[in-house]
Amino acid sequence: MSPARRPFGDGPPVSAFTLGTMRALESPAQMEAVLRAALGAGINHLETAPAYGPAEPFLGQALRHLQREGLEPEGGWLITSKILPGCDLPSGQEQLRASLRRLGVPRLHGLAVHGLNTPEHLAWVQHGPGGELLRWALDNTLVSQVGFTSHGSPGLIAEALATGRFRFCALHVHLFDQTCLPVARSALERGIGVLAISPADKGGRLYDPPPELLADCAPFHPLELAYRFLLEQGISTLSLGAAMPADLVWAERWDGGALASDGSNRAALEEALERLRQAAAERLGGERCGQCHACLPCPSGVPIPALLRLRNLAVGHGMVGYAEERYNLIGRAGHWWETRNAAACNTCGACLPRCPHELAIPALLADTHRRLAAAPRRRLWG
Structure with missing residues (x-):
């Protein structure tokens, strides 16, 4: 059975889970072990950044080792890296070339502005060297599509999407923080890919839930409920920052069909979400x-x-x-x-x-x- 894939902007379809490389940084061997597990879990999309310390060189080494063994997803690995806003054109060009060298690839599937968080960052893209850099990267086929990550307000994100420059975005859209869900839905309706940033960790440290949350989410584990919620909303892919192969268990379950949706478990999902809301309402009362x-x-x-x-x-x-x-x-x-x-x-x-x-x-x-x-x-x- 072929792994499940989901649309992501103008590029090839991506796995429901994306391997985030910001945690497997102790050694190249750790990164390679995680990458092998990601392949086994049906993941084809990798997310990295120069700001993640040695992530790019470690990932590049792991990719070369697997390539020598003929190991890669069908259609190859899809890699997204990032560039921080604010640089001038020559330094941005060199930063992108350096990322490609570290990763050992001729081009990226996606290049994201890393942290489009303020109006100044948006102006850098719209009216400054950021826009020139993104056009240069596309025109020279060094990247297939451009996007951004954001910790900014929904209004700022909507402005960025309205520029028409971006074909994907990475947002803090989570079960326990749905502030950006409307703007994410709007992006998806326009064919723009949406990656949910770290729903396991930044979405609530759901890998280590307190007893109250375990009870509130039953019969689902909080992580499963969060993942199901986001995928049911149509979010393109969920980032999973793995430090060890065992961290990829939920991606394996999705690819193996254990998390696949049908009418019956969709009803169970809605019932669990309603119990979750009721539990919070009872504890919080009028506050x-x-x-x-x-x-x-x-x-x-x-x-x-x-x-x-x-x-x-x-x-x-x-x-x-x-x-x-x-x-x-x-x-x-x-x-x-x-x-x-x-x-x-x-x-x-x-x-x-x-x-x-x-x-x-x-x-x-x-x-x-x-x-x-x-x-x-x-x-x-x-």
Whole structure:
């Protein structure tokens, strides 16, 4: 049976799971073991970046070893790498050439702007050297299609997609953070590929779920429920950052048909999602933030919905570890994440009359800070 493949922009179809290479960095042997497991799991799409330390040279070495054995997916490996925004044209050209040398390939399936997170990044593409770089890469057949990754707002992402320059995007669209789901659906309707960034880890550390979440998602494992939800939404491919072959078990189950959808398990999925919503509603009671964003803009620049979403997860599903991790990145990750936490609220009350649920937002923000503020943790990269 041929592996399942899904449309991805203008390029060849990709596997439902994409191997992210940001974790198998201890040695070339580790990368090779993970790549062999990815091949066995039916994966044909690989995602890497110069910013991931030795990922590109390790991956290039692993690809050469498997090639000597005649091991590759049907149609070959599809490789996406990235380039950070802000460079001038000559340095961008050299960065792309260097990626190709490290990977040992003549061209990339996809080249993504790595972190199109701010209006300045978008201007770099629309009116600056970024646009020249992307055109040069396409015109010289060094890449098959161009896209972007983004940690930015849905509005910024929509602006980027509206330029018509991009044929795929990588977004934080997750079961437990559906903020970008509408813009992802819009992209898919226009034939633009959508990769979900790290639904296992950034989507909630679902590989290590708390007891409450395990119970809330039953009969599914939280990871399975999250993966099923995203694939049912039509998301093109889900990134899976594997550090060892065993991390690819869910990709194996998908390729083997264990996660395939039909009418009966679609109904079971909807029932589980409804139980999940009800469980959170019961624990949160009248303090549940509905994520409508009506409270914005905050005069102090507090990202109220993003912070109360973390409180929803901590209180509603017991996801305290994940919520703490994300909360304590605030202000420490530059344009990759929020810059102000709940302590920036000055209790001006401007948000109160806007909230359709009549939440005591300043008090909930203070409670969020008490619950989640802790010693910061190191980011995976950067």
